[in-house]
Every structure is written in C-alpha cells, then in structure tokens.
Amino acid sequence: MIADMESTFDVELKLGRDGLVPAVAQDATSGEVLMLAWMDAEALERTLTTRRATYWSRSRGEYWVKGETSGHTQEVVSVAIDCDNDTILLKVNQTGAACHTGNRTCFFTELTGAAGEQA
C-alpha cells in the first residue's frame, strides 16, 4: 500500500521503529487537540479515502475506525503531513467525546500546576 500511497497522494511516510507515525486529531472548529493515535500508510489511505479517521491500534494490532464501536466518530475535514513526513495532523468534526474516558479531549490532565509549585 505504500506504493499506492506514493502514486496516489505523492507522499512517502517516514515510519518510526514500530512502523507507524503519530497522527494528531484536532477539532476543526474549536482548534482543541483531541487525541493522538497511530497510522501506517494503509490507515492514512483509508482515512483519506473514507474521510473517517482510521488508525492502527498498537494494543489490539488492527486497524481501528474511530467511533466504530462507541459511535464517537471523526469526520475528517482536512489532513496535513509535516515537513519530515513523519507526523499527520487531522482536522475533524468530532461526534461526542474523543476520549474513551468520556472526556471531550484525552488531554484533560494538566501538569503545569504542579510544575509551578516547584518553581
């Protein structure tokens, strides 16, 4: 599928040691960063083709259409790749919570306060 990627989208992913690249999902409207998951070329191609965010689950070892079970889908508005071809940024219309905890975003735990107390 990497060959297809190259010919179809003119991009070759620079994969990490685990054969994946990180993919950041950002709310297309609010700009809030919702979550980070992982993709290979096949996941990226499926995402671009179906406009449903599709990741590779490192824990389950399988492709994972976000929201397929929970209903908390991500409709893909735009996809960008970074200057090194090793990170993907998705802007999405998020249905419901992005996080499996029920929080809107996975990044609900602030570390900064603790650091401030140390400063």
Add this chain to the structure above:
Amino acid sequence: MIADMESTFDVELKLGRDGLVPAVAQDATSGEVLMLAWMDAEALERTLTTRRATYWSRSRGEYWVKGETSGHTQEVVSVAIDCDNDTILLKVNQTGAACHTGNRTCFFTELTGAAGEQA
C-alpha cells in the same frame, strides 16, 4: 529521573518502543498545531522546570532546547498529558517559525485535496 517525575509531578510516562513519547506543540493563542517532537521523562521535567520546550532529538541523540540555535524558542504556557500517559501536549508562545523550513507550522502540506480528487 523517572523516580523524580513520579514524586514531583505524580506521573509516569508510558514510553514507546524507542523510550520516548510524542509531544505536540500548539500555539497558545491561535490554537494552531505547530510541530510534534519527542520527549522522555528528563525532557518533560526540564520543560516543566524551565518553561522552555525541551525535546529529545531522535536524529542527533541529545536533548534539544527548541530555539537554542535558531532563536525560535517556545515559552511553555501549559503542559497536559493524555489519558494513557503516553502523549504530551504543550501550549506555547512561539517566537518566529516553529518549522526549520521557515514556515510558522510544520504542517503546511495538505493531503486532503489529492484525496478529494480521488473520491
């Protein structure tokens, strides 16, 4: 330093195979996602303590204070960790371009148009 992290910030990073976690830097004002780099516990602690975004450079194999050479520093406004303790989100005041290409963000290459033509 992981022990320090646990006692100081009450967080234990869940590291990837390469001993790192991805760290997303987002413009604290505009919400724009600027770049993604990599951290270990030491980089996170340095970032929290100094309020200067500090990453681990995979290519150079050393800690890297963003902007130390270019002057394009990132003043850290807030730091969050995700629900799985395996991704960091920094909100930063970015001086100059975040990207080494001179672009404001590393994500200046859109893939979505090509996909739209295929659909």
